Amino acid sequence: MDQATSYEKTSFQDLGISDRVLRALAEMGFEEPSPIQARAIPLLLAGKDLIGQAQTGTGKTATFGVPIVEKIDPRVRATQALVLTPTRELAIQVAEEIGRIGRFSRVRVGPIYGGQSIERQVRLLRAGLEVVVGTPGRIMDHMRRGVLSLDRLRILVLDEADEMLDMGFIEDIEWIIQQAPQDRQTMLFSATMPEEIRRLAQRYMRDPEFVQVSPQQLTVPQIEQFFYEVRQALKTEALTRILDAENVERAIIFCRTKKGVDELTEALQGRGYLAEGIHGDMNQAQRNRVMERFRGGQVELLVATDVAARGLDIEGVTHVINYDIPQDPESYVHRIGRTGRAGRSGTAITLITSREFPQLRLIERGIRQRIQRRPLPSLADIAERQRETLKSRVLKALEEGHLGYFREVARDLLQEDYAAEELLAAALKVAAGDQAPPAPLPTDFGETGAEPGFVRFFINIGRAQGVQPADIVRSIAGQAGIPGHVIGTIDIYDRFTFVEVPKEVAGQVMAAMQESTIKGRTINIEPARKR
Incomplete structure (x- = not known):
């Protein structure tokens, strides 16, 4: 096994990827390949078996997802690629990402896992899936039923092989491998390489290439680091609370994608913050104008992607905020190194969702440092x-x-x-x-008859005024600055409407909607009485 060690900055175009997949990656917000993607994708496109030693957060799903999409023939209605994962959560996540990579390639992808209706999965498999992502036990069930055949299989991926080993799946994996054609291409990804995984590779892989991406041990002693756990749907609201509670003089806010930069910049500007965005789709003149305004103090918040921020050396950046958690420890250190320069102290803040804790632990191991958790600031704190x-x-x-x-x-x-x-x-x-400090928002609405976790409001406008659910969603989302998809049940009657919103934003919604208009009519909003 040869170990690939060299890595130079490159682009996805340099890797020999088709235009349809490049287009999908661009829409997903990928600007450049991660180290493992740059090293492994050319080998996989060339048909090599590959062992990738990489941890969660290094971009390994796209590493095997891109070659799978490139090699699948959508005219063949049979399973041509099988990805084995240790958990159903990972199966769903991997299937979704491969689906996005293959959105312009007519590739059908589906997750197969325990806990979901087996009859539904049977219908899905019989309809034809070129790519199946699943847990070993449920994959074996369908193979034994004769519903899933590997006769036309071209690619087999073992994702997080060491986790599957720890969970006792190794015998199931071997049984599945033995049913697959011998001329298949095999890819194995694992954060660690215990002896049993090495033996598995020796038995079932053909002269595999070995690509290792291990985080460097990095330290950032001058920078105070902490994280907030937030819900994805309320991320922007959480960020604005943090900005209001922290003494932020000049900050760089990192987003994963160019689309994310544009959306967050627009949201911050709409809330009155001096924010500008910068990313790879902007020409040099536009980038220069934004940077001049940021350096000159006309802009306090610079929203950027990793690529756009590369090489920036700006004095006086007090905060770096990871709105989206970075993909690996190196990216984390490069980001937060924008503050705390020239011996000054700095602050690094990371927003994470509950699903991103493994990625946070990966970063902590890479920098050999625990990142402190903080509770979200309350309005009283602000x-x-x-x-x-x-x-x-x-x-x-x-x-x-x-x-x-x-x-x-x-x-x-x-x-x-x-x-x-x-x-x-x-x-x-x-x-x-x-x-001036914000007026305190109401927090106790009593029992309103809403679903658990929600508050039900009464609005004095209804069907007689031509109101549709979309009007309610659009008005609340726009006035209160919350995502429309978090709004719950909407019941429209002739002259009034009931709408449910999450408890954590109910005060915000009530304050924002007072004296606002829907369909040109000034409305009144108040907590509903339990029916």
């Missing part, structure tokens, strides 16, 4: 932070002096018939401007 910021601004101005003109205005105001405390409070209100 108000307290803004209060402290305002006080520090006043005290700083006092220390700097040069108050002659303002002292005269103060003397004039003190002659008025107001208490000094009231005058100072009014002056601070003027000084704070848009930074």
